[in-house]
Amino acid sequence: MAVAWWRRAGWELSAVAASVRRALTTSGPERDLAVQSLKAAGAAILAWALVGWWWQAPMALMAPWTAVVLVQSTVYRSLRAGVQQLVVIGVGTVLAAGAAALTGNTMAAMALALPLTVLLGNYPRFGDQGIYAPTTAVFVLAYSSFSGTAVFHRLFEALVGAVIGIGVNALILPPVHLRDVRDSLDRLGRDSAALLRDMAQDVENGYARASAEQWYERAWRLAGPLQGLHDARMWTDESHRFNPGRRLRRAPEAPPRDWDSHWYQVTDHLESVTGMLVDTAGDWRRLAAPPEHVLGCLPELFRATADVCEADRAAITSSRPDGDARGRAMERAWESHRRLKAQMLDHHHDQDHEIATAVGGLVAQTQQLLYVLDAGRDLGAGRDAAHPA
Structure with missing residues (x-):
């Protein structure tokens, strides 16, 4: 059993090494994936440097979180995902804040907000971005960041992250699938x-x-x-x-x-x-x-x-x-x-x-x-x- 596990691990390492070698030496899907990954990481670092390090914003996490997922496989997909994500983050934040104001209790607010945000996240129009509705609601309620100022900061920093992610994808080696x-x-x-x-x-x-x-x-x-x-x-x-x-x-x-x-x-x-x-x-x-x-x-x-x-x-x-x-x-x-x-x-x-x-x-x-x-x-x-x- 152990020999088989080591053999599989060796095959996996060999496959990874071959992919790295192809990415460094020839044009192909491996290099495209590497470029997009580095762009996503760079967008997240830039968003954090701007919002977390320079502005010292209270909800700075939202900017790199949004930026990294918006470096998509096409510029159009980045724009579409950006709009979807901002909508679901906004609705998730508002629903969580409203549930907290209505119940005055974190546990009761989660019981009220999460079923609604999960249903919203499964709406087909939001695609893969729908998951950010319930996760945003969890962050809002877990950190008690549901005051009017906190809601504004969360939405503004998500918007900054979206602009950075879309901008990096569109202006730095924008992907063209030929x-x-x-x-x-x-x-x-x-x-x-x-x-x-x-x-x-x-x-x-x-x-x-x-x-x-x-x-x-x-x-x-x-x-x-x-x-x-x-x-x-x-x-x-x-x-x-x-x-x-x-x-x-x-x-x-x-x-x-x-x-x-x-x-x-x-x-x-x-x-x-x-x-x-x-x-x-x-x-x-x-x-x-x-x-x-x-x-x-x-x-x-x-x-x-x-x-x-x-x-x-x-x-x-x-x-x-x-x-x-x-x-x-x-x-x-x-x-x-x-x-x-x-x-x-x-x-x-x-x-x-x-x-x-x-x-x-x-x-x-x-x-x-x-x-x-x-x-x-x-x-x-x-x-x-x-x-x-």
Whole structure:
């Protein structure tokens, strides 16, 4: 038991050390988190220095407490959380002071104020800031700071902390979430290309139903990066709202939204293609297994399609994407597809309807995938078009 605990502790320390190393050496989520954490700490120190050390305010705790939680992941979120927090702190303070004045007893005032402030804190409009309504009421009643002057000081110092927290977040390296969009698009291109290459190799070596089911599961799991892309777009849009960083420093624009639609369609057709291959494999297949000479057309088709996905992946980050290489890959893909279609016509003429149906399904599904990829030829600047003959 002790050995397992030490092993887990060692893994955790190694993970922390790796995160620290990445934060110091490369741009990424670790460095973003470190910057936001230091900004929050700096905002709290500044608020305390102003309100507690210089002004010697009686409720100085409120300023750093408010400042540290308002260094949010976006400037817009800082503003919204600041308004929410000031409202709930104000209402919590007033309710606690009113309960104390009404009952004249701290215990009775808590029994009266806390149910109301907890209910208020759970109001969805206040989000994560709702918890500050009951905690403020507890502070007010525990320290008997419910006179008119004390209420004014509490609200004023919370306001000062909010201004400092929002100001630090907005003016010192204001967060803009562009990297997440690029990372999600990059992952979609990388995983799609890797899947297609593995499919090509397995078909060439003679695949079993278990392999086809793994392809289908990997295609289905591409929904994860797609959801990540959707969330990243939302964060990017929000991080641009009320963000002076867009004017104070030049930042690269996020890739066009046309890329999102492109990869949604690519991954959808990849799922259809792999599902068709599952249906034609194994003893419990739903469709007839395609002959070997038909399957022989697929490896080159999948490899060429993987090259197109890699070219699309590179075009997202490259200022001069290699349109010629993409065009040649599309030509290879369409040539392989023409050979596959010829096999379908041969089986149709031979009246081998079960095999013709299976081959026809493969032809239809791969053709839809190629049409989507061919339509995306203009997403990267400078690409040459590659049309099917």
